Structure formats: C-alpha cells, structure tokens
Amino acid sequence: MPNKIATIPLPTNEPILAYLPNSTERINLKKEISRRKNIVYDIPMIIAGKEVRTNDTVDIFPPHELSHKLAHYHKGNITHVQQAIDAALQAREKWASMHWEDRASVFLKAADLIAGPYRAAINAATMLGQSKNVYQAEIDSACELADFLRFNVYFASQIYNEQPISSPGTRNTLEYRPLEGFVYAVTPFNFTAIAGNLSVSPALMGNVVVWKPSNTQIYSAWTIMEIFKEAGLPDGVINMVFANAAETTNLILSHPSFAGVHFTGSTGVFNSIWETIGKNLHIYKSYPRIVGETGGKDYILAHQSADIDVLATALLRGAFEYQGQKCSACSRAYIPKSIWDTTWEKMYAALKTFKIGNIENFTVIMGAVISEDAFKRITRYIEQAKANPDNIIMYGGNYDNKKGYYIEPTVILTKDPKSATMVEEIFGPVLTIYVYEDEAFDDILHLVDNTSEYALTGAVLAQDTYIIEKMRDRLVNSAGNFYINDKCTGAVVGQQPFGGARKSGTNDKAGSKWNLLRWVSPRTIKENYVPPKYYSYPYMDEE
C-alpha cells in the first residue's frame, strides 16, 4: 500500500576494503578465486527470467592465464534478441506501474548483497574475467557498483520530489513516466560497475531493458544477473543476450518500441548507433533517448610550479592502473623542461619496481590486457611509435602473449606533439610525453585543448594559484572531468559525476540525477478544483 512518504537518506560511498595480509576480506576473496577456478561456469542468456542455452558455446579464459578455461557462454542469435524484446515489453506494464520505492528496494538490496555476501564473488569474477588486480576490482565491482545502485535511488527520489507550483483552485503534478517502449543497454568490458549501471539506471526509473554486455565481460555480467535475481528483480525487466553485436543492434534499432539506448564504449560504435537511429527515425513511436559515454585521450599537464612527487605519481597511476584500460586513463602528458629530468628519475625508479603478472598474486600492480584484439591493437601502436624517429621509448615497449596478453608499461617521449600516440585513443598501458619549453606554456594550453577529438578527463598540476586558475579557464572545454593536482582517473559516484563532451559522449554523467532524467518522460497533470461553468469572461460584460 503506497500510504507513506519514505525518507531516503543521503547515501555514503561504500568503504574500500584494504585486503591486508590475513584480513578476513583477503581470505574470503582468495577462497572464492580458488573455488571459481575449480568450476567451469556454464553461462546462459537470461530472457524473461529464464536461463537460455543454445549449445553454441564460446570459451572464456582469464586474459592473464590463457591455459585455464574459466567458463563458456551460450551464444544467441537474433531470435533470442527478439525474445528478449518481447519479454521486456511484456514485463513493462507491471514494472512501470509498481510503486517506485518497491522498485528501488530491489536495487538497494542488490547493493547490500554486493557490499556483503557477494563481495568476494563479484570481485573474483572481475579479477579473473577482466584481469583486474584486487584493488582495481574492489573499487569497481564492489564499491562503484554498490554506489551506483544506492546513489541512483537517492537521485531518483529527488527527481520524483521535483513538482510544479499550484495556484489556488488547482493541483499540478509531474508524473515521471518511464519511456514508452524498452531501453537497449550496450556495455563495455572495462568496468563491471558500468555494465551493471547501464541497465539498472533506466530500470530503476520504471523502464524495461535488453542488455548486451561486451563478450569479454560476460563472466562478471553473469554474477551481476545472479545478484539481481537474488535481490528480487522480476522476470523480464532486464534481459541479457549474447548475440552478434551488429545483428543485435540492427534488430533492436528497427523496432517501433525502441525507446532509448544507454551505451558506453568506443566512439566509432556509438556513432554508428546514432546514425542508424537517425535513418530509422520514421519507424519509432517516440524520439529515442540517446545516451553514450565514449572514448578519451586524457591528459596531464604540468606547470613548472608542480610538485614533482605528486606529478610522477599521477602519471604512473593515471596511465598504468588497470593496464591503461580506463576511459579516463592518462595517455598524453605535457611536462616543462625545467622539471622533466627529476620527474623522469622518479618515474623510472618507480617503474622498475612495477610487478606485472597473474593478478591472483596480490603484489602485482598490472595484469594482462583484455583480449587478443586489444593486444594486437596496442602493440601495433607501440611498433609504429618505435619506428617514428621523433620518438624515444623511455621504458617498456615489450610484450608477450604466450601465457596471457601481457604488455609492459610503455613510456614514449616524443618531439611531435601531434604524433599518433599523442592524438589517438590506444586503450592500453602506453603513455606519451611531450616536454615543452617553460616559456611556451601559453601555447601549450592551446595545444592540449586542440590535440584530440575527445574531451573526457584531464588533470593539471601546479602550485601557483593564478596558473591553476588560468589552466582551469583556458581548458574549459577540454574535459568533462577536470582534476587539479591529482591524477585524471578515479571518479567516485556522488562526488565527481562522470562523463565528457566533444567525441567523448553525450556527457549525461553516469550515476547522477542528469542521467536518470534521460530515462523518464514527464507527464504534467493539472486538476481544476473549481472549473468555470460558462464560456464568457467578465471583460465581455456590457458597460
């Protein structure tokens, strides 16, 4: 019975556990990793709440240990995509008309399951399936996913609370209807939290979803679906399919009830989705919502007044954590000549201590890159960079795919600030540095702003307050997430709403009120308590 007004407390971020030697969380996680390694998971699609198996299976291996089969998933085809659309549309009426607090409670429960009994499972799945080290898995799949779920509920309550004024004799209300149709969630491999959030945020607002995860994230996607089921998500609200990406998209984008796409991935794929929607516009019942967070070519710009220890740390963490496979990863840096030697000395000393290997070893900082395709793409960039006479490979540049897709952290020093690795998204552990003359600082601001088509994240480092102000103002359009004296990665839900502009996406800020607003279509309702009973107005009376 909806006879209540619930108070939704301001959520707090899920604390990051430390995983110190002998800690309970470390023991539990290690146990879960070895339990999982003794099972070959058989992963079905989920359509209308049912497990769907086709026996057309694809094997899943940890990117860092290709000799170990972790799981296989059942590949579907467009018949399954059609079934998923039908299941979603069938679930729509009940889900959309459910009291929003009851929908919310499914996701709040999921958050508590993730933070509690499923924490080891979701972290182990992310470590094994996506080659994240323990810390990277913890901040992504446990903390960020729980944060998305909890903060979304809080922001949804703020949206629902936002109501128009009413003048005497009337009652005006805004009803935040879900979109009329279904939402298509297309998710990337690199964040388990994003994979979960892209279907959860429309679903929380009453929408039904067809979710197509990345093939290289299916292992942890399956754990997310297990958690949603345990949290009580009704059948058909989120349907997960594993069919060919282009075929799935073509079928979905030609359905009259396609109501919106929630995408995170590369710019090229997003562009093709947008173009298809444009071509198919005449088919749809409504104008679809198009939300996409896409690529980045994120920068660190240091001024001569920068603290060199802070700078070296920001560069190393920003560029190489999770093997540089964060959309926000630093992949180009601009350092003044006066501080370059000292900065490099510190970076070099630290890089020599970097351990790269199987992430089951907790002392490792970097695992493997996600796939053979990624390995080929990144190493092609490295080879091209080696062949360019404007470049010096300062560190790394080696790779090996015998046991897993391993690539050394690679630092390129370039004389050409418009060379390929300064401009294009590589999405791997490759950092290119341009050392500039201190006096050319103003020109460098222009260069940073105009080097790439993206505008996702950027960081500036300086101690001089006027310089910080200048960098902040001159680089206003260069990044949707701008950092001062910090690295350019590590946005936290509720604290730094995340997203970029230009070719980095629609900047709808995942995990925020602005994102949730894209998944509703408000209806304005005016009720007149004392309506007029005759057509004429007083001014029409005879003198």
Ligand code: NAD
């Ligand atoms: P990707 O573009 O290869 O894949 C993303 C999704 O699109 C996957 O589910 C994939 O199967 C699907 N896809 C691929 N081809 C398709 C097609 N023709 N039609 C429809 N769907 C298709 O990206 P990825 O390698 O998984 O992730 C890395 C990319 O994601 C990088 O460009 C990175 O910058 C970006 N990213 C951006 C953000 C952000 O918030 N801006 C966050 C994470 C990742």
